[in-house]
Amino acid sequence: MTDTEGSLAEPSINTDWMHQLKSITLHVEGDPPPMWPDGASEEYRAARRKLAEAEMALRDQVEAVAALRRALPAGAVLPDFVLTGDGSVRLSELFGEHRELVVYHLMFHPDDAEPCPMCSMWVDGFHGVAKHLTQRAAVAVIAKAPIDKLREYGERRGWQGIRLVSAHDSDLPRVLGVEGSRGGQFPAVSVFARDDDEGIRHVYTQSADFGDGSGRGIDLLSPVWQVWDLLPRGREDWHPHNSYAVSPSRA
CATH class of the missing domain: 3.40.30.10 (Glutaredoxin)
Known part of the structure:
Protein backbone atom coordinates (compact mmCIF):
# COMPACT_ATOMS: atom_id res chain seq x y z
CA MET A 1 0.00 0.00 0.00
CA THR A 2 1.30 3.45 -0.89
CA ASP A 3 1.05 6.55 1.26
CA THR A 4 -1.61 8.04 -0.98
CA GLU A 5 -4.04 5.22 -0.23
CA GLY A 6 -5.03 6.51 3.18
CA SER A 7 -3.51 5.65 6.53
CA LEU A 8 0.11 4.55 6.78
CA ALA A 9 -1.08 1.97 9.30
CA GLU A 10 -4.39 1.05 7.66
CA PRO A 11 -5.29 -2.54 8.58
CA SER A 12 -5.94 -5.12 5.89
CA ILE A 13 -9.61 -5.56 5.00
CA ASN A 14 -11.12 -8.84 6.14
CA THR A 15 -14.22 -9.87 4.20
CA ASP A 16 -14.41 -13.48 5.41
CA TRP A 17 -17.71 -12.67 7.10
CA MET A 18 -19.34 -12.34 3.69
CA HIS A 19 -18.80 -16.07 3.19
CA GLN A 20 -19.67 -17.10 6.74
CA LEU A 21 -22.89 -15.35 7.76
CA LYS A 22 -25.99 -17.46 7.24
CA SER A 23 -27.87 -14.23 6.56
CA ILE A 24 -25.79 -14.04 3.36
CA THR A 25 -24.97 -17.65 2.45
CA LEU A 26 -28.64 -18.68 2.51
CA HIS A 27 -29.61 -16.11 -0.10
CA VAL A 28 -31.07 -17.57 -3.30
CA GLU A 29 -29.93 -15.89 -6.48
CA GLY A 30 -32.85 -14.23 -8.18
CA ASP A 31 -34.91 -13.64 -5.04
CA PRO A 32 -36.42 -10.15 -5.50
CA PRO A 33 -35.41 -7.43 -3.05
CA PRO A 34 -38.22 -6.50 -0.64
CA MET A 35 -40.34 -3.47 -1.51
CA TRP A 36 -43.84 -4.41 -0.27
CA PRO A 37 -45.63 -7.10 1.75
CA ASP A 38 -48.37 -9.41 0.53
CA GLY A 39 -51.60 -7.51 0.10
CA ALA A 40 -50.09 -4.38 -1.47
CA SER A 41 -52.37 -3.00 -4.18
CA GLU A 42 -51.29 -2.87 -7.80
CA GLU A 43 -51.55 0.93 -7.59
CA TYR A 44 -49.05 0.89 -4.71
CA ARG A 45 -46.75 -1.55 -6.53
CA ALA A 46 -46.68 0.57 -9.68
CA ALA A 47 -45.94 3.73 -7.69
CA ARG A 48 -43.25 1.96 -5.69
CA ARG A 49 -41.55 0.70 -8.86
CA LYS A 50 -41.54 4.25 -10.23
CA LEU A 51 -40.07 5.49 -6.94
CA ALA A 52 -37.36 2.79 -7.12
CA GLU A 53 -36.35 4.09 -10.56
CA ALA A 54 -36.05 7.60 -9.13
CA GLU A 55 -34.05 6.30 -6.15
CA MET A 56 -31.60 4.53 -8.46
CA ALA A 57 -31.26 7.70 -10.55
CA LEU A 58 -30.51 9.61 -7.33
CA ARG A 59 -27.88 7.00 -6.43
CA ASP A 60 -26.25 7.49 -9.83
CA GLN A 61 -26.29 11.27 -9.39
CA VAL A 62 -24.71 10.98 -5.94
CA GLU A 63 -21.97 8.79 -7.46
CA ALA A 64 -21.42 11.29 -10.27
CA VAL A 65 -21.12 14.20 -7.80
CA ALA A 66 -18.66 12.20 -5.67
CA ALA A 67 -16.54 11.56 -8.77
CA LEU A 68 -16.48 15.31 -9.53
CA ARG A 69 -15.44 15.96 -5.93
CA ARG A 70 -12.59 13.44 -6.18
CA ALA A 71 -11.48 15.00 -9.47
CA LEU A 72 -11.01 18.50 -8.05
CA PRO A 73 -7.58 20.00 -8.88
CA ALA A 74 -5.04 20.32 -6.08
CA GLY A 75 -6.27 22.86 -3.54
CA ALA A 76 -4.43 25.69 -1.84
CA ALA A 208 -24.74 23.78 5.55
CA ASP A 209 -25.84 26.43 3.05
CA PHE A 210 -24.90 26.63 -0.60
CA GLY A 211 -23.53 29.79 -2.20
CA ASP A 212 -26.97 30.85 -3.37
CA GLY A 213 -28.28 30.82 0.21
CA SER A 214 -30.24 27.60 -0.15
CA GLY A 215 -29.83 24.97 2.55
CA ARG A 216 -29.21 21.22 2.82
CA GLY A 217 -25.57 21.62 1.82
CA ILE A 218 -24.35 18.83 4.11
CA ASP A 219 -27.61 17.05 4.90
CA LEU A 220 -26.33 13.82 3.35
CA LEU A 221 -23.82 13.60 6.21
CA SER A 222 -26.55 13.34 8.87
CA PRO A 223 -28.61 10.13 9.12
CA VAL A 224 -31.40 12.03 10.89
CA TRP A 225 -32.51 13.92 7.78
CA GLN A 226 -32.28 10.80 5.63
CA VAL A 227 -34.58 8.87 7.99
CA TRP A 228 -37.05 11.76 8.24
CA ASP A 229 -37.26 11.75 4.44
CA LEU A 230 -38.55 8.16 4.62
CA LEU A 231 -41.57 9.18 6.70
CA PRO A 232 -44.99 9.92 5.19
CA ARG A 233 -44.85 13.30 6.94
CA GLY A 234 -41.29 14.02 5.78
CA ARG A 235 -39.20 16.53 7.73
CA GLU A 236 -42.03 18.99 8.39
CA ASP A 237 -40.62 21.90 10.43
CA TRP A 238 -38.71 19.77 12.95
CA HIS A 239 -35.44 21.11 14.35
CA PRO A 240 -33.12 19.57 16.94
CA HIS A 241 -32.28 21.22 20.24
CA ASN A 242 -29.69 20.67 22.95
CA SER A 243 -32.04 19.97 25.84
CA TYR A 244 -33.27 16.43 25.21
CA ALA A 245 -31.26 13.40 26.30
CA VAL A 246 -28.93 11.93 23.67
CA SER A 247 -27.61 8.95 25.64
CA PRO A 248 -29.03 5.61 24.39
CA SER A 249 -31.75 4.18 26.60
CA ARG A 250 -31.29 0.76 28.21
CA ALA A 251 -34.07 -1.76 27.81
Missing part, protein backbone atom coordinates in the same frame (compact mmCIF):
# COMPACT_ATOMS: atom_id res chain seq x y z
CA VAL A 77 -1.44 24.97 0.39
CA LEU A 78 -2.30 26.07 3.93
CA PRO A 79 -0.19 27.25 6.86
CA ASP A 80 0.25 24.74 9.66
CA PHE A 81 -2.22 26.56 11.91
CA VAL A 82 -1.71 26.43 15.67
CA LEU A 83 -4.84 25.27 17.49
CA THR A 84 -5.60 24.25 21.08
CA GLY A 85 -6.18 20.72 22.30
CA ASP A 86 -3.94 19.20 24.93
CA GLY A 87 -1.90 22.37 24.88
CA SER A 88 -0.96 23.76 21.49
CA VAL A 89 -1.59 21.43 18.57
CA ARG A 90 -0.83 22.10 14.94
CA LEU A 91 -3.19 21.29 12.11
CA SER A 92 -0.64 18.79 10.79
CA GLU A 93 -0.75 16.88 14.08
CA LEU A 94 -4.48 16.21 13.67
CA PHE A 95 -3.68 13.86 10.79
CA GLY A 96 -1.94 11.35 13.04
CA GLU A 97 -0.84 8.50 10.77
CA HIS A 98 -3.42 9.32 8.10
CA ARG A 99 -2.99 11.15 4.82
CA GLU A 100 -6.44 12.75 4.96
CA LEU A 101 -8.27 14.73 7.61
CA VAL A 102 -12.01 15.44 7.89
CA VAL A 103 -13.02 18.41 10.06
CA TYR A 104 -16.47 19.43 11.21
CA HIS A 105 -16.59 23.16 11.95
CA LEU A 106 -18.83 23.38 15.01
CA MET A 107 -20.93 26.54 15.15
CA PHE A 108 -19.88 27.55 18.67
CA HIS A 109 -19.03 31.22 19.21
CA PRO A 110 -16.81 31.99 22.23
CA ASP A 111 -19.61 34.05 23.82
CA ASP A 112 -22.28 31.35 23.45
CA ALA A 113 -23.04 28.98 26.31
CA GLU A 114 -23.69 26.09 23.92
CA PRO A 115 -23.18 25.36 20.21
CA CYS A 116 -25.85 25.36 17.54
CA PRO A 117 -28.26 22.44 18.21
CA MET A 118 -28.14 21.48 14.54
CA CYS A 119 -24.35 21.21 14.78
CA SER A 120 -24.67 19.15 17.95
CA MET A 121 -26.84 16.70 16.03
CA TRP A 122 -24.29 16.44 13.22
CA VAL A 123 -21.44 15.79 15.65
CA ASP A 124 -23.59 13.18 17.44
CA GLY A 125 -23.70 11.37 14.11
CA PHE A 126 -19.98 11.65 13.43
CA HIS A 127 -19.24 10.52 16.98
CA GLY A 128 -21.45 7.48 16.54
CA VAL A 129 -19.43 6.25 13.55
CA ALA A 130 -16.01 7.66 14.51
CA LYS A 131 -14.48 4.20 14.97
CA HIS A 132 -15.38 3.40 11.39
CA LEU A 133 -14.32 6.77 9.95
CA THR A 134 -10.89 6.66 11.56
CA GLN A 135 -10.06 3.41 9.76
CA ARG A 136 -9.56 5.54 6.66
CA ALA A 137 -9.01 9.14 7.75
CA ALA A 138 -8.41 11.35 10.74
CA VAL A 139 -11.48 13.14 12.11
CA ALA A 140 -11.72 16.23 14.31
CA VAL A 141 -14.27 18.81 15.42
CA ILE A 142 -12.99 22.39 15.48
CA ALA A 143 -14.83 25.27 17.14
CA LYS A 144 -14.05 28.92 17.86
CA ALA A 145 -15.10 28.50 21.50
CA PRO A 146 -12.21 28.14 24.02
CA ILE A 147 -11.06 24.60 24.61
CA ASP A 148 -12.33 24.43 28.20
CA LYS A 149 -15.84 25.45 27.16
CA LEU A 150 -15.77 23.12 24.17
CA ARG A 151 -14.63 20.13 26.21
CA GLU A 152 -17.11 20.78 29.00
CA TYR A 153 -19.94 20.71 26.50
CA GLY A 154 -18.47 17.67 24.76
CA GLU A 155 -18.35 15.75 28.04
CA ARG A 156 -22.00 16.56 28.75
CA ARG A 157 -22.93 15.51 25.24
CA GLY A 158 -20.94 12.28 25.39
CA TRP A 159 -18.38 13.11 22.70
CA GLN A 160 -15.47 11.32 24.37
CA GLY A 161 -14.80 9.30 21.21
CA ILE A 162 -14.02 12.18 18.83
CA ARG A 163 -11.24 14.76 18.91
CA LEU A 164 -12.30 18.27 19.94
CA VAL A 165 -10.01 21.19 19.08
CA SER A 166 -10.36 24.92 19.61
CA ALA A 167 -9.52 27.58 17.03
CA HIS A 168 -10.12 30.36 19.56
CA ASP A 169 -6.75 32.01 18.88
CA SER A 170 -6.34 30.80 15.30
CA ASP A 171 -7.02 32.32 11.88
CA LEU A 172 -8.08 28.93 10.48
CA PRO A 173 -11.85 29.68 10.52
CA ARG A 174 -11.37 33.05 8.82
CA VAL A 175 -9.00 31.67 6.17
CA LEU A 176 -11.43 28.87 5.32
CA GLY A 177 -14.39 31.25 5.26
CA VAL A 178 -16.25 29.48 8.05
CA GLU A 179 -16.13 32.67 10.13
CA GLY A 180 -17.98 35.76 8.89
CA SER A 181 -16.79 39.37 8.86
CA ARG A 182 -18.40 40.06 12.27
CA GLY A 183 -17.31 36.78 13.85
CA GLY A 184 -20.39 34.72 13.03
CA GLN A 185 -19.67 31.02 12.65
CA PHE A 186 -20.72 28.83 9.74
CA PRO A 187 -21.46 25.11 10.15
CA ALA A 188 -19.33 23.31 7.58
CA VAL A 189 -17.26 20.27 6.73
CA SER A 190 -13.69 20.50 5.41
CA VAL A 191 -11.30 17.93 4.05
CA PHE A 192 -7.52 18.31 4.02
CA ALA A 193 -4.74 16.18 2.55
CA ARG A 194 -1.15 15.85 3.63
CA ASP A 195 1.29 16.53 0.79
CA ASP A 196 4.83 15.30 1.45
CA ASP A 197 6.32 17.99 -0.79
CA GLU A 198 4.27 21.05 0.13
CA GLY A 199 2.60 20.33 3.48
CA ILE A 200 -1.15 20.58 4.03
CA ARG A 201 -3.52 21.09 1.13
CA HIS A 202 -7.12 22.17 1.32
CA VAL A 203 -9.32 19.69 -0.57
CA TYR A 204 -12.94 20.65 0.05
CA THR A 205 -15.19 22.81 2.22
CA GLN A 206 -18.99 22.79 2.17
CA SER A 207 -21.24 24.75 4.47
Whole structure:
Protein backbone atom coordinates (compact mmCIF):
# COMPACT_ATOMS: atom_id res chain seq x y z
CA MET A 1 0.00 0.00 0.00
CA THR A 2 1.30 3.45 -0.89
CA ASP A 3 1.05 6.55 1.26
CA THR A 4 -1.61 8.04 -0.98
CA GLU A 5 -4.04 5.22 -0.23
CA GLY A 6 -5.03 6.51 3.18
CA SER A 7 -3.51 5.65 6.53
CA LEU A 8 0.11 4.55 6.78
CA ALA A 9 -1.08 1.97 9.30
CA GLU A 10 -4.39 1.05 7.66
CA PRO A 11 -5.29 -2.54 8.58
CA SER A 12 -5.94 -5.12 5.89
CA ILE A 13 -9.61 -5.56 5.00
CA ASN A 14 -11.12 -8.84 6.14
CA THR A 15 -14.22 -9.87 4.20
CA ASP A 16 -14.41 -13.48 5.41
CA TRP A 17 -17.71 -12.67 7.10
CA MET A 18 -19.34 -12.34 3.69
CA HIS A 19 -18.80 -16.07 3.19
CA GLN A 20 -19.67 -17.10 6.74
CA LEU A 21 -22.89 -15.35 7.76
CA LYS A 22 -25.99 -17.46 7.24
CA SER A 23 -27.87 -14.23 6.56
CA ILE A 24 -25.79 -14.04 3.36
CA THR A 25 -24.97 -17.65 2.45
CA LEU A 26 -28.64 -18.68 2.51
CA HIS A 27 -29.61 -16.11 -0.10
CA VAL A 28 -31.07 -17.57 -3.30
CA GLU A 29 -29.93 -15.89 -6.48
CA GLY A 30 -32.85 -14.23 -8.18
CA ASP A 31 -34.91 -13.64 -5.04
CA PRO A 32 -36.42 -10.15 -5.50
CA PRO A 33 -35.41 -7.43 -3.05
CA PRO A 34 -38.22 -6.50 -0.64
CA MET A 35 -40.34 -3.47 -1.51
CA TRP A 36 -43.84 -4.41 -0.27
CA PRO A 37 -45.63 -7.10 1.75
CA ASP A 38 -48.37 -9.41 0.53
CA GLY A 39 -51.60 -7.51 0.10
CA ALA A 40 -50.09 -4.38 -1.47
CA SER A 41 -52.37 -3.00 -4.18
CA GLU A 42 -51.29 -2.87 -7.80
CA GLU A 43 -51.55 0.93 -7.59
CA TYR A 44 -49.05 0.89 -4.71
CA ARG A 45 -46.75 -1.55 -6.53
CA ALA A 46 -46.68 0.57 -9.68
CA ALA A 47 -45.94 3.73 -7.69
CA ARG A 48 -43.25 1.96 -5.69
CA ARG A 49 -41.55 0.70 -8.86
CA LYS A 50 -41.54 4.25 -10.23
CA LEU A 51 -40.07 5.49 -6.94
CA ALA A 52 -37.36 2.79 -7.12
CA GLU A 53 -36.35 4.09 -10.56
CA ALA A 54 -36.05 7.60 -9.13
CA GLU A 55 -34.05 6.30 -6.15
CA MET A 56 -31.60 4.53 -8.46
CA ALA A 57 -31.26 7.70 -10.55
CA LEU A 58 -30.51 9.61 -7.33
CA ARG A 59 -27.88 7.00 -6.43
CA ASP A 60 -26.25 7.49 -9.83
CA GLN A 61 -26.29 11.27 -9.39
CA VAL A 62 -24.71 10.98 -5.94
CA GLU A 63 -21.97 8.79 -7.46
CA ALA A 64 -21.42 11.29 -10.27
CA VAL A 65 -21.12 14.20 -7.80
CA ALA A 66 -18.66 12.20 -5.67
CA ALA A 67 -16.54 11.56 -8.77
CA LEU A 68 -16.48 15.31 -9.53
CA ARG A 69 -15.44 15.96 -5.93
CA ARG A 70 -12.59 13.44 -6.18
CA ALA A 71 -11.48 15.00 -9.47
CA LEU A 72 -11.01 18.50 -8.05
CA PRO A 73 -7.58 20.00 -8.88
CA ALA A 74 -5.04 20.32 -6.08
CA GLY A 75 -6.27 22.86 -3.54
CA ALA A 76 -4.43 25.69 -1.84
CA VAL A 77 -1.44 24.97 0.39
CA LEU A 78 -2.30 26.07 3.93
CA PRO A 79 -0.19 27.25 6.86
CA ASP A 80 0.25 24.74 9.66
CA PHE A 81 -2.22 26.56 11.91
CA VAL A 82 -1.71 26.43 15.67
CA LEU A 83 -4.84 25.27 17.49
CA THR A 84 -5.60 24.25 21.08
CA GLY A 85 -6.18 20.72 22.30
CA ASP A 86 -3.94 19.20 24.93
CA GLY A 87 -1.90 22.37 24.88
CA SER A 88 -0.96 23.76 21.49
CA VAL A 89 -1.59 21.43 18.57
CA ARG A 90 -0.83 22.10 14.94
CA LEU A 91 -3.19 21.29 12.11
CA SER A 92 -0.64 18.79 10.79
CA GLU A 93 -0.75 16.88 14.08
CA LEU A 94 -4.48 16.21 13.67
CA PHE A 95 -3.68 13.86 10.79
CA GLY A 96 -1.94 11.35 13.04
CA GLU A 97 -0.84 8.50 10.77
CA HIS A 98 -3.42 9.32 8.10
CA ARG A 99 -2.99 11.15 4.82
CA GLU A 100 -6.44 12.75 4.96
CA LEU A 101 -8.27 14.73 7.61
CA VAL A 102 -12.01 15.44 7.89
CA VAL A 103 -13.02 18.41 10.06
CA TYR A 104 -16.47 19.43 11.21
CA HIS A 105 -16.59 23.16 11.95
CA LEU A 106 -18.83 23.38 15.01
CA MET A 107 -20.93 26.54 15.15
CA PHE A 108 -19.88 27.55 18.67
CA HIS A 109 -19.03 31.22 19.21
CA PRO A 110 -16.81 31.99 22.23
CA ASP A 111 -19.61 34.05 23.82
CA ASP A 112 -22.28 31.35 23.45
CA ALA A 113 -23.04 28.98 26.31
CA GLU A 114 -23.69 26.09 23.92
CA PRO A 115 -23.18 25.36 20.21
CA CYS A 116 -25.85 25.36 17.54
CA PRO A 117 -28.26 22.44 18.21
CA MET A 118 -28.14 21.48 14.54
CA CYS A 119 -24.35 21.21 14.78
CA SER A 120 -24.67 19.15 17.95
CA MET A 121 -26.84 16.70 16.03
CA TRP A 122 -24.29 16.44 13.22
CA VAL A 123 -21.44 15.79 15.65
CA ASP A 124 -23.59 13.18 17.44
CA GLY A 125 -23.70 11.37 14.11
CA PHE A 126 -19.98 11.65 13.43
CA HIS A 127 -19.24 10.52 16.98
CA GLY A 128 -21.45 7.48 16.54
CA VAL A 129 -19.43 6.25 13.55
CA ALA A 130 -16.01 7.66 14.51
CA LYS A 131 -14.48 4.20 14.97
CA HIS A 132 -15.38 3.40 11.39
CA LEU A 133 -14.32 6.77 9.95
CA THR A 134 -10.89 6.66 11.56
CA GLN A 135 -10.06 3.41 9.76
CA ARG A 136 -9.56 5.54 6.66
CA ALA A 137 -9.01 9.14 7.75
CA ALA A 138 -8.41 11.35 10.74
CA VAL A 139 -11.48 13.14 12.11
CA ALA A 140 -11.72 16.23 14.31
CA VAL A 141 -14.27 18.81 15.42
CA ILE A 142 -12.99 22.39 15.48
CA ALA A 143 -14.83 25.27 17.14
CA LYS A 144 -14.05 28.92 17.86
CA ALA A 145 -15.10 28.50 21.50
CA PRO A 146 -12.21 28.14 24.02
CA ILE A 147 -11.06 24.60 24.61
CA ASP A 148 -12.33 24.43 28.20
CA LYS A 149 -15.84 25.45 27.16
CA LEU A 150 -15.77 23.12 24.17
CA ARG A 151 -14.63 20.13 26.21
CA GLU A 152 -17.11 20.78 29.00
CA TYR A 153 -19.94 20.71 26.50
CA GLY A 154 -18.47 17.67 24.76
CA GLU A 155 -18.35 15.75 28.04
CA ARG A 156 -22.00 16.56 28.75
CA ARG A 157 -22.93 15.51 25.24
CA GLY A 158 -20.94 12.28 25.39
CA TRP A 159 -18.38 13.11 22.70
CA GLN A 160 -15.47 11.32 24.37
CA GLY A 161 -14.80 9.30 21.21
CA ILE A 162 -14.02 12.18 18.83
CA ARG A 163 -11.24 14.76 18.91
CA LEU A 164 -12.30 18.27 19.94
CA VAL A 165 -10.01 21.19 19.08
CA SER A 166 -10.36 24.92 19.61
CA ALA A 167 -9.52 27.58 17.03
CA HIS A 168 -10.12 30.36 19.56
CA ASP A 169 -6.75 32.01 18.88
CA SER A 170 -6.34 30.80 15.30
CA ASP A 171 -7.02 32.32 11.88
CA LEU A 172 -8.08 28.93 10.48
CA PRO A 173 -11.85 29.68 10.52
CA ARG A 174 -11.37 33.05 8.82
CA VAL A 175 -9.00 31.67 6.17
CA LEU A 176 -11.43 28.87 5.32
CA GLY A 177 -14.39 31.25 5.26
CA VAL A 178 -16.25 29.48 8.05
CA GLU A 179 -16.13 32.67 10.13
CA GLY A 180 -17.98 35.76 8.89
CA SER A 181 -16.79 39.37 8.86
CA ARG A 182 -18.40 40.06 12.27
CA GLY A 183 -17.31 36.78 13.85
CA GLY A 184 -20.39 34.72 13.03
CA GLN A 185 -19.67 31.02 12.65
CA PHE A 186 -20.72 28.83 9.74
CA PRO A 187 -21.46 25.11 10.15
CA ALA A 188 -19.33 23.31 7.58
CA VAL A 189 -17.26 20.27 6.73
CA SER A 190 -13.69 20.50 5.41
CA VAL A 191 -11.30 17.93 4.05
CA PHE A 192 -7.52 18.31 4.02
CA ALA A 193 -4.74 16.18 2.55
CA ARG A 194 -1.15 15.85 3.63
CA ASP A 195 1.29 16.53 0.79
CA ASP A 196 4.83 15.30 1.45
CA ASP A 197 6.32 17.99 -0.79
CA GLU A 198 4.27 21.05 0.13
CA GLY A 199 2.60 20.33 3.48
CA ILE A 200 -1.15 20.58 4.03
CA ARG A 201 -3.52 21.09 1.13
CA HIS A 202 -7.12 22.17 1.32
CA VAL A 203 -9.32 19.69 -0.57
CA TYR A 204 -12.94 20.65 0.05
CA THR A 205 -15.19 22.81 2.22
CA GLN A 206 -18.99 22.79 2.17
CA SER A 207 -21.24 24.75 4.47
CA ALA A 208 -24.74 23.78 5.55
CA ASP A 209 -25.84 26.43 3.05
CA PHE A 210 -24.90 26.63 -0.60
CA GLY A 211 -23.53 29.79 -2.20
CA ASP A 212 -26.97 30.85 -3.37
CA GLY A 213 -28.28 30.82 0.21
CA SER A 214 -30.24 27.60 -0.15
CA GLY A 215 -29.83 24.97 2.55
CA ARG A 216 -29.21 21.22 2.82
CA GLY A 217 -25.57 21.62 1.82
CA ILE A 218 -24.35 18.83 4.11
CA ASP A 219 -27.61 17.05 4.90
CA LEU A 220 -26.33 13.82 3.35
CA LEU A 221 -23.82 13.60 6.21
CA SER A 222 -26.55 13.34 8.87
CA PRO A 223 -28.61 10.13 9.12
CA VAL A 224 -31.40 12.03 10.89
CA TRP A 225 -32.51 13.92 7.78
CA GLN A 226 -32.28 10.80 5.63
CA VAL A 227 -34.58 8.87 7.99
CA TRP A 228 -37.05 11.76 8.24
CA ASP A 229 -37.26 11.75 4.44
CA LEU A 230 -38.55 8.16 4.62
CA LEU A 231 -41.57 9.18 6.70
CA PRO A 232 -44.99 9.92 5.19
CA ARG A 233 -44.85 13.30 6.94
CA GLY A 234 -41.29 14.02 5.78
CA ARG A 235 -39.20 16.53 7.73
CA GLU A 236 -42.03 18.99 8.39
CA ASP A 237 -40.62 21.90 10.43
CA TRP A 238 -38.71 19.77 12.95
CA HIS A 239 -35.44 21.11 14.35
CA PRO A 240 -33.12 19.57 16.94
CA HIS A 241 -32.28 21.22 20.24
CA ASN A 242 -29.69 20.67 22.95
CA SER A 243 -32.04 19.97 25.84
CA TYR A 244 -33.27 16.43 25.21
CA ALA A 245 -31.26 13.40 26.30
CA VAL A 246 -28.93 11.93 23.67
CA SER A 247 -27.61 8.95 25.64
CA PRO A 248 -29.03 5.61 24.39
CA SER A 249 -31.75 4.18 26.60
CA ARG A 250 -31.29 0.76 28.21
CA ALA A 251 -34.07 -1.76 27.81
